[in-house]
Amino acid sequence: MSQQDYELVATQFSYYSAKVRACLQYKRLPYVELPSNFDTMFNRVLAATGEAKFPVVFCPDGEVLKDSCDIVEALERRHPERPVVPEDGVLHLAAVLLETLSDEFFAAPFIYYRWVPEDTRQWALDFFRLMLTRGIDDPEEKAKAGEISQMVAGGIQDRVRKIGQDRVEMQEESQRLTEMICAAVDRHLAMVDFVLGDRPSLADLALMNGFFGHLYMDPCDASQFIRRHCTHLSLWMMRMHAAAGESDRGELFESDSLRELLTAVARPFESVANGMLNAVDAALVDYEDGAELPPSLGRIDVTLNETSMSVAASPYGAWKLQRLRDVYHGLAEGERKRAGTLLADTGFLPVCHKPLAWRLEKTGLGMRVVKSGARAAAGEG
Ligand SMILES: N[C@@H](CCC(=O)N[C@@H](CS)C(=O)NCC(=O)O)C(=O)O
Numbered sequence: 001m002s003q004q005d006y007e008l009v010a011t012q013f014s015y016y017s018a019k020v021r022a023c024l025q026y027k028r029l030p031y032v033e034l035p036s037n038f039d040t041m042f043n044r045v046l047a048a049t050g051e052a053k054f055p056v057v058f059c060p061d062g063e064v065l066k067d068s069c070d071i072v073e074a075l076e077r078r079h080p081e082r083p084v085v086p087e088d089g090v091l092h093l094a095a096v097l098l099e100t101l102s103d104e105f106f107a108a109p110f111i112y113y114r115w116v117p118e119d120t121r122q123w124a125l126d127f128f129r130l131m132l133t134r135g136i137d138d139p140e141e142k143a144k145a146g147e148i149s150q151m152v153a154g155g156i157q158d159r160v161r162k163i164g165q166d167r168v169e170m171q172e173e174s175q176r177l178t179e180m181i182c183a184a185v186d187r188h189l190a191m192v193d194f195v196l197g198d199r200p201s202l203a204d205l206a207l208m209n210g211f212f213g214h215l216y217m218d219p220c221d222a223s224q225f226i227r228r229h230c231t232h233l234s235l236w237m238m239r240m241h242a243a244a245g246e247s248d249r250g251e252l253f254e255s256d257s258l259r260e261l262l263t264a265v266a267r268p269f270e271s272v273a274n275g276m277l278n279a280v281d282a283a284l285v286d287y288e289d290g291a292e293l294p295p296s297l298g299r300i301d302v303t304l305n306e307t308s309m310s311v312a313a314s315p316y317g318a319w320k321l322q323r324l325r326d327v328y329h330g331l332a333e334g335e336r337k338r339a340g341t342l343l344a345d346t347g348f349l350p351v352c353h354k355p356l357a358w359r360l361e362k363t364g365l366g367m368r369v370v371k372s373g374a375r376a377a378a379g380e381g
Contacts, residue, residue, distance in 0.1 A: 006031035007058040009040055011131055011213075015107060016068045018212035018241070019099075019205045020055045023072045026200050026243035027082050031057075037134045038145035050365050069099060069323070072205060082248045084202045089335040090342060091196050091203075091252055093327045094262060097348060098195065099206035100320050105269040106181065106210040108163050108304060108311070109174035113220035115160045116171055120220045128153045162299075164309045173307040177268055178215070178222050184264035185211075186230035188257045194236070196258075198250025200243055208240050254342065263345040268305040270347025275302040277321050277351055279313035284358050289371035292363060315367040319360040321351050328352040 008024060008031050010017035024031045034040050041052045048064045049056060057065040059078070065071040076085055086092045114124050132149040136142045164170035185207065188195065195203035215222045216237055226233055239246060283297035296312035303309065329352070331339055343349050359374040360367050 004030070004060055006060065008033045009036050009045055009054045009056045009058075010034075011036050011054075013127060013131070013213055013217050014054065015110075015213045016103070016209055017055045018208035019068045019102075020057065020071050020075075022200075022205050022208045022240045022243050023075050023084060024057075025241070026084065026205070026246060026248075027075060027079050028244050029075070029079060035134050036131060038132045038136055038141065038148065041132070068209060069103065069320070072202065084200065084205060086196060086201050086203075086252050088252065089327070089331045090338045091201070091254065093324070093331065093339050094254075094258060094342065095196065095201060095203035095206060096324050096327050097262060097266060097343070097346070098203045099209075100273075100324050101266055101269060102206045102210035104317050104320050105272060106265075108272070108309065109177045109181075110210065110214055110222070111160050111163075112165055112171055112174035113178070113222045114214050114218050115157055116165055116174075117220065120218055121157075123219055125150065125153055163311060164307075169307055170304070170309060173305055175221070177305055179225055180268075181265050182211075182215070182222070182226055182230050182233060184261055186233040188255075188261040189232035189236045191257045192255045195261075197252040197255065199248055199252065200240060200246055201252055204236070204240050204243075208237070212237055212241065254338075259342050259345075262343065266343075266346035266348055271303045272309070272311060273321060273348060273351050275300050276311065276313055276317050277354060280315060280318040281354070281356060281358075283313060284369055287369050289369070291369055293360075293367045293369060295366070315360055315369075319362065319367060322360055324348070325352050325356075 006024060006029055008017075008020060010021060010033055014036070021033070034044075036045075036054045041054070044058070045054060045056050046052045048058070049066050053066065055066075055068055055071065057071050057075075059065065063074075065074050072084065076083065086095060113120060115121055128149040129146050132145040132152075133142050136145055165174070192198075194200050195207060211226075211233070214220075216226055216234075217223070226237075279300045280297055287293065293315040295316070296314055298313050299310050300313050301308060301310055328336075328339060340349065343352075357371060357374055359370045361370055362368075
């Protein structure tokens with residue numbers, strides 16, 4: 001029997017699922033959400049994509065979509081009705097900046113709440129077991145799934161320690177920064193219904209990744225903070241989670257508080273973003289045109305706000321920054337000027353302006369560097 005609905009492999013509590021779910025919701029596409037249990041992950045997701053990562057979307061015509069940013073782009077191409085990508089180039093740039101921050105940078109402070117305080121850490125371990133074993137009846141398979149859930153959780157906790165979450169200084173920075181980011185978004189959403197105006201757009205989908213899965217859903221202090229002190233953010237989150245019920249009428253526009261919002265949420269990550277791009281640029285000198293790259297090109301020391309932190313110089317992170325650069329370099333002259341004003345204090349203009357003699361291209365599971373003609377392609381030649 002042929003598949004009629006989209007199938008979304010996700011979970012309500014995952015960081016990267018909320019953007020794709022909100023996109024399916026807002027576009028009013030019929031979908032079934034499959035549990036990301038052992039059976040689905042290994043027999044469907046791993047078999048189709050080569051890795052046990054979600055969200056993944058199985059389309060009615062057999063196409064398989066992965067990586068939340070690519071999934072939203074593909075859904076927009078497949079269903080241009082109720083569009084999410086702003087037509088205005090500068091608003092598009094703002095949306096992609098928020099998407100890059102939410103996907104690649106907010107996670108470092110936000111992850112504190114799930115994996116550092118002991119009570120939430122225990123909750124997360126129980127939850128991981130539930131997630132992977134849910135719907136599995138065979139006792140042997142259930143036990144195996146339970147063990148794997150603890151291995152996956154162990155791997156995440158190792159990564160969390162590596163970025164410095166075992167240091168009190170970093171833990172305190174994470175809490176300060178998270179509350180500051182939540183308050184900044186709340187202030188903005190007190191002025192406008194959605195991040196870029198009257199209706200949902202890619203900018204709202206993007207922030208759902210950062211806010212919904214961990215901060216809002218976990219039984220943690222940040223969730224209490226949002227519920228008690230950020231009522232506009234709470235209401236917006238519920239509306240985006242059930243976005244099929246939102247109207248697509250109204251305008252997207254550059255509201256008065258947008259520049260303030262972008263500055264507040266981007267600036268603390270200036271060192272991480274520029275540090276990562278510079279480190280990847282320096283490391284790529286040693287790679288030939290067309291070479292496949294490892295997931296990390298070494299670790300670098302950066303600062304998160306005022307606090308020192310070590311992060312991986314990841315080609316994937318640089319690819320995300322390249323997406324932002326591509327939107328910036330695609331702007332017309334007048335738009336470029338507006339973008340310069342809007343992003344002036346974000347610390348992300350140097351990311352857009354840095355001359356690079358390479359481009360990164362996704363391969364099936366990894367990333368490849370392309371050097372020939374890269375400058376011209378990036379609009380810098
Ligand atoms: N860049 C990916 C990240 C997806 C991701 O890391 N998903 C998590 C769950 S929220 C996962 O599957 N982790 C398991 C792993 O990394 O092995 C996206 O935006 O979809």
